Amino acid sequence: MFTRNFSLLCAIAMTTTGPSFAQENTGEAEVPRTVAALPDTIGKFEERMPPAAPVSSATITADIDPANAQFGVGQPATEEDIASINIDVMPDGRGLPPGQGTYAEGKAVYSQSCAACHGEDLEGIKEIGAPKLIGGRGSLTDAKPVKTVESYWPYASTLFDYVHRAMPMDSPGSLSANEVYAVSAYILGRAGIIGDDAVLEAKSMAKIKMPNADGFVSDPRPDVTAAK
């Protein structure tokens, strides 16, 4: 009985969708809204309308059982749904896309897309907040450690992942997989971590051992005992 009532409520909610939610269902190409309108007024006293009851996107609402985390809410994510945003890359190479790139190709990509901020020589431009990318090996115990991809980053996968998702600053996420492989090959080549004849693709990327791969430890806190 309980379950049936819930289904009924959902069904009612589905049929009374407001305009903003109906948009997705009709599939009509509408101009994206840029602001919300003020709530409509209703009745003799011109009260403001309350917000529309939130609408579940679920198409199947038969098995509603809140005690077992079944709310008739949400919908299955298809492989396509996931693939379009599943861009992360892990240290063991999981997530690396097909493609490949060379040092020479990467040099051109770097010059075109990276050098304006990170400098012609990968030295960084402090005034605009772009960090130095190479150098600094052996400096981590110095008074002024130099933390770069070369000296500090523990995994090559992080370089690929970050450049792919967030670089370059003026056009984030715009580089193709080939371009990211290539510019990774160039940066890691300039860092002396791989040769300048290396071709980077998923397999070779996952095999790279970074100089500071063993430089990280887990959180030992609380580590400081205060004198009382």
Added chain:
Amino acid sequence: MSKSGRFPESRYGPAERHMAESLVEIERQMLSEPPQEEECECKEGMFSGLTRRNLLAGGLALGGAAFTAGHAAADAPPGAFEYDVQPDPTKEQGRTILDDGGYGSRSQFENEVRWRYPTASLDSSWSMTPLASGQGIITPSGLHFERHHGGIPAIDPATHELVLHGMVDKPMRFTMGDIMRLPAVSRIHFIECSGNGLTEWAEPTLKTVQGTHGLTSTSEWTGVRLSTLLEMVGVSDGAAWILAEGEDAAVMTRSVPIDKAMDDAIVVYAQNGEALRPEQGYPLRLLLPGYEGNTHIKWLRRLEISDKPFMTREETSKYTDLMPDGKARQFSLAMEAKSVITFPSGAMKLPRPGFYEITGLAWSGRGKIAKVEVSTDGGATWREAALDGAVLPKSHTRFRTPWIWTGEEAVLQSRTVDETGYVQPTLSELVAVRGLNSVYHLNAIQSWHIGTNGEVTNVHA
């Protein structure tokens, strides 16, 4: 105009030319935005309760160009309108109700604002909460500190979705409508950036408590427990970490231990009784009570369940703590207990000897605050302060204690103990273990020096 013509190779290197062209393009895009002030004038009638004068002030307060062209600047602080100040408010009617459009605004005589630390990049920067003017434990949403890695996106909640996938039985996607249909919780928690205080390791650097401690704020957050969503998708055996990903230009990502996700993590859509502010992740952010701020992924679009951490940029090259032996600590997630006196605090001046109530905030990422002690002699002697109002786990807690300033030099300090028994350390105790290059997680006792002239300065004592 051809690129080579505008910035010839004889005078510009490739890097300079690229930057110059980018700037020209940005300016071109800005100039090609159609001007909007005419449209606003002709539609004045649509704001029935709003006077023209308020519109002018409001446009300015929002920083918009729409209302400002050709008009005198109003002087009201952000979030306020400039109204006529009556010589005697008892002798004439006050302004009419809803005069500000129905959302409300603060007094034109209140002026506290967030302050941006002068980083090189405006896109990747942070702003700090004015703790010195704060009252109680809640931070006004408009003064909550900010940290962005790729600017603040404007996202329509009608099109926003959250996808859960990876090591789950049933990958799912949720609209905002879906999320708001699920059982909700409201909790009061602080968020503190692990970089709070990073300028203060070696020597006293910033002058005010906003600068030294302003990367912490407390709000009431409302949303769905992450455990509810995880139960809906069914987490597979062997799952240990979750990647949380935002929909900003940084596509910001952090890995979160699944135990935390199942414990008290919340996927929140509301802050202090209304929808999240855009700079706080509208329409949806992750809230990991007590964890360092950057893990509370804003503009949340994806959660991927996995067996291992993803080792993203923000948990390897950044937000890791370099120790004197050259090793760096990783996944230092909980913010340890900390306190600071907010009154009196840096750059204030006590007008004369007399009675002052010392007050401040204490918080711990491991639970409730158990005790706050205050010293007025640089830590030689301590007395317990009163905890005022709600004492909640992983929340700012207000402390107060009376003090009579005699006019002599004094050094004010606060020291907190949390419910785990952890005692807030001195800076020298912290530095003795961690050195000076760890950047993050400075939670040492703060010292404020009171000069004989009443001036309050940031010192290491």
